[in-house]
Amino acid sequence: MNKNIYLHIYNDYSARIQSGQLPAGKKLPSESELAEAYGTSRETVRKALLMLSQNGYIHKIKGKGSFVLDTQRMNFPVSGLVSFKEVSKNLGRSVRTIVYENGCVPSTSEEERRLQMKEPGPLWKVVRAREIDGEKIILDKDYFLTSYVPSLTAETAGNSIYAYLEGELHLTISYAKKEISVEEATPEDKLLLDLHDYQHIVVVRNYVHLVDTKLFQYTESRHRLDKFQFVDFARRAQSESDL
Known part of the structure; x- marks a missing residue:
């Protein structure tokens, strides 16, 4: 040959x-x-x-x-700000949310830095695994300032937090800054997710702001790297010389 x-x-x-x-x-x-x-x-x-x-x-x-690898990977939007429940409607797969933690906790220095807190204080923390087709492949860790989100029920955490924030607390969620990286899986990832032999994980960090620009939520969404492709739509801006 x-x-x-x-x-x-x-x-x-x-x-x-x-x-x-x-x-x-x-x-x-x-x-x-x-x-x-x-x-x-x-x-x-x-x-x-x-x-x-x-x-x-x-x-x-x-x-x-x-x-x-599974070449039929699920599309996960990079742009836009949508909840997992909204994304799951388009997956056409069996999905389930498993709530591992839901409660008010003291802030750590890392969380204070992420949320730009001027001093330590309580945060509402939610840790959930997203199970798709019988495998736990996403770990979501959410932190909310209690000044905006004073409480969350276990039922809400297992369903749609954004529906509660917008529908009952009447918060107007506006935009988020996103950071995407590939990192070594932590012991927590290995314990709470079905990682098999994968040693790395895709981490999407979201810094979520309200319409008045106030940062009120920090989210860490940790995805098994073989199951997703992160998609976006980009359009090149035209200058006058292009017209």
Whole structure:
């Protein structure tokens, strides 16, 4: 075969994954097995596997091998400010919220910094896992200033907090600053989520403001990295010279 054999391997496996012939979670043959099957070197195989990994088809786990990722990832909007309940309506999947913590707690220095608190004080804290198709794949940690959100019932935490904030507390939620990063999974992530062998997690931090620009909520949404793709719509602004 020619020197572009790695492209042949890549195209072969990407097509098999896209067609469903190789389902999510399926382990690929070892580098040695692939090299023998395609009559090439392990170095060439590694190049093909790297391309498959970079394009979201497989996940390589050190010491265990390469595994097929779910290519039908769920879209999660980057822009906009929507609740999980609103997002879940468009998923077309079985969803459930599990409330691990819901109560008023003393602030920590980290939370005070995140919420720009001038002095320590109580915060309303809610920790919830989002289970989709039987797997807990999102961990949401919400902190609210009690001056705006004095209390939350367990029923509200398990349903839609934003419906309560807007419908009953009559807060006008306006905008949020978002930070997205990939970080090592914490012991809490591993305990409360179904991470399997994944050692990293996508973290979306939201700093949520009311219509009067007051920062009243900090949210940390921690997603299993194989299940989501974060999407946005962008439009290039036209200058007068473009018209």
